Amino acid sequence: MKFRFCGEGDCPDWVLAEIHANLALLTIEQLSQVVHHVTMCILGEEIPEDNIRTIFGISKGTMDTPKAAFACIRFLLVSAARFNTESSVFATELQQLGLPKDHTTVMSRVLDEYVGKIRAKLGQSSLTINELQDVTSSVPENTVNCIQLQFDIKNEIVNGVPQQTTHRININRSDIPVLLKELKTAKGFMDDYDYESKHSEFK
Secondary structure (H helix, E strand, O other), X not given: OOEHHHOOEOOOHHHHHHHHHOHHHOOHHHHHHHHHHHHHHHOOOOOOHHHHHHHHOOOOOOOHHHHHHHHHHHHHHHHHHHOOOOHHHHHXXXXXXXXXXXXXXXXXHXXXXXXXXXXXXXXXXXXXXXXXXXXXXXXXXXXXXXXXXXXXXXXXXXXXXXXXXXXXXXXXXXXXXXXXXXXXXXXXXXXXXXXXXXXXXXX
């Protein structure tokens, strides 16, 4: 079955599974609170993990299920906003996927209220997924002639949720000049690429 909120495509299997395993089992009050937090996260606020734990009534260190539910709701709202899905159509399609009617009412009401802000935020952040914030270097222990590069990434999508992440790699000192040369070459290609003139026919 094709869904308009998925761009006339299939609903991902993980979303369908999450709807049946978790979202459909939440109370209306729980869903309303979680959807509110998800919406605020989409608009740029930090994920309030303590509040999410409280809503689900779980202890610290057991966040797998709430994170999955959080990611599912985020996918549903963002996709519906991205593909200009009317709230009535959104509600109908969620019911077709197995979400109870009262639950779909909550989701469609939030979409109606925040769709403009969500679309604006998507437009602002469309090129900032996996955004490189900083690169630092250090000498790792128990290595010979190596440098460790640390990459701080903003808005890396982890389990459907944008998060601040850090990645570290060890590289031989002799490879640093080669890497730097290749990066400068790539930057040169990007600087010389005249996007406006090459894509003027689409204006």
